[in-house]
Amino acid sequence: MTEPEHRDESPEMVAEIPVHDDAGWLTDAFIAAVHAAVEAGDSAEARRLAGDLHEADMADLVDALPEADRPVFVQLMGDKFDYTALTEMDEAVRVKLLEDLPAADIAEGLGELDSDDAVYILEDLDEEDQAAILDELPLSERVQLERALDYPEESAGRRMQTDFIAVPPFWTVGQTIDYLREDKDLPDTFYEVYVVDPGFRLVGSLALDRILRTQRAAKISTIMEEDPHSVAVKADQEEVARLFERYNLVSTAVVDDSNRLVGVLTIDDIVDVIQEEAAEDMKALAGVGDEEISDSVLTIARSRIVWLLFNLGTGLLSATVISQFEGTIEAMVALAVLMPIVASLGGNAGTQTMTVAVRAIATEELDTRNIWRVLRREVMVSFLNGSLLACLIGATAGLWFQNHGLGIVIASAIIINMFCAGLAGLMIPMTLHRFKVDPAIASSVFVTMVTDVIGFFAFLGIAALWFRLPL
Known part of the structure; x- marks a missing residue:
């Protein structure tokens, strides 16, 4: 049986049924079509229907499927399943799904994510399940995630991304721009370049707009912000959120006890923190604890x-x-x-x-x-x-x-x-x-x-x- 020819249309056109209703939710007809594909074990049809969904819609789709169909759906989707969708699910749904998937598949999916998303997915699992998944990862990625998981819960270390851009102060703007253009291992999205000394201690930061508006010959040390906002790796995430709110930050450096740069926090991480803390306070005032809508x-x-x-x-x-x-x-x-x-x-x-x-x-x-x-x-x-x-x-x-x-x-x-x-x-x-x-x-x-x-x-x-x- 040959694979169906890939077409570039939107999910709505490919599926020939409406994916979203007027309110933006997935339609019952679309969910039923995906369910039928899963029941039939039809990988090509599942990928055709849901392969181009946004991560948030993918999470809603998984939640709408019967519990027994969820791991089957993920495996049928293969590399078309964006594991970032797991960060959009209720904790109970996510944990049960991860328990039902092979550790090797999970490790492969996590390898494509930012470190903060991978940590968010792993932190709710018990130590045995965490170890099984981490053992399937390459050594460098495993060490990186294990170090992040060692930080206290709800700390900056748990939330930070360990992929960031750091340059020495003696570089010129031209050298920095060439580095940003040519190095293939840099983060896909970033807002600031951090300046470090030979011991990797944070000495300054530089916004991208400042780099682009400065002549190539200028030294980084002459245009950097020498007292950048930074947070300790063990700082509570609620304190970090207040820092972002107070100083209107888009991103900030995370440093260890020796002021060495170990990660970066961005505004998208902090929006999640603000939502979580607000929900936590609201639930606590009503005496309902940290429960999810999907809990038993x-x-x-x-x-x-x-x-x-x-x-x-x-x-x-x-x-x-x-x-x-x-x-x-x-x-x-x-x-x-x-x-x-x-x-x-x-x-x-x-x-x-x-x-x-x-x-x-x-x-x-x-x-x-x-x-x-x-x-x-x-x-x-x-x-x-x-x-x-x-x-x-x-x-x-x-x-x-x-x-x-x-x-x-x-x-x-x-x-x-x-x-x-x-x-x-x-x-x-x-x-x-x-x-x-x-x-x-x-x-x-x-x-x-x-x-x-x-x-x-x-x-x-x-x-x-x-x-x-x-x-």
Whole structure:
């Protein structure tokens, strides 16, 4: 059977079915056609259909196929499968796929990737699977990846590319341009040229536009930036992202403890970091852990149950406070009707302040220098909003139950709880951060506990005193 003649049309024309719908997603008809090719073991058809897909679309296609078809599809695609697509997949899908593929095939695919993408794919595997794949790589590539995997997780060393361009300061611009044009082993994409001394220590950097606008005879040392932004190889990736944001960087050098150049980070790496850190904080605030949409029911349940159990404990504490006012509630049933309003408003107000505080701590916008100014602001905001809501709900409750005293009681409780919510929403994350506890993970439970306990205690306590009700 002869291979079908290759045609240069786009995937849409070759497949004779629409690849993307109006929203840019892969169509069901296209996915079904690929699935049929995989079921038939037709490599030529699979390559014809999906060979020209972008890496992100390739990842979506793999995810849409049945689990058993995924490794078969990758093998049928052969060299047409871009392993960069693995970086676009959920972790659970990627790890399962790698477990089902031969180590030799994976090593061949990783050999075509940038080092940072290869490390990203390997780092989630267990040591045994990593070793099996690394053993299939050439020695130089294996040593390079093993060194990167030895760096801490979520560090600059894990994210950096080890392919970069470095020149000595005594070269001329002309020599540098000729080197960039003639050397075939240089990275395909780069934004800066780094300047190093004989010990490979970083001494400067040079943007490409500066090179192209300078006469060929000029020395690199005369036009380079002598104090380039650089990051330590063990620096946390979130700190690196803040550096990019603060100084509007496109790329930056990564250096070891001796200031030797070991890699480079580019803006496309940092965009991924920003997205990951934002998603991590969002999930942590909700107490859902580091779960993926493709995780199993058991995995997700296990990641969520811990904070739900902790929340159950704080709920029992709130119930204990309520139980101390059984006589008060029995004497005036209206208190039971209005009680959730006080706790709910306090909880929402506390969550608003807490969310702003946690994000400000993560971006280093909030620290001991400005904590008191921010605290005064949040307390005043809570007091103003609490006063407005107290007037509205107090009037409503008074008219609803024909009891103006009840309106005064709930209004007073709301002001107190909103004030405390603003205070707790800021101070709890700051306190946790001071004791090296991630405020994104633990803050919400404690803030909810404070607003519930204070809300119930203030409302029922004021009611007992105002109406002289039994406890």
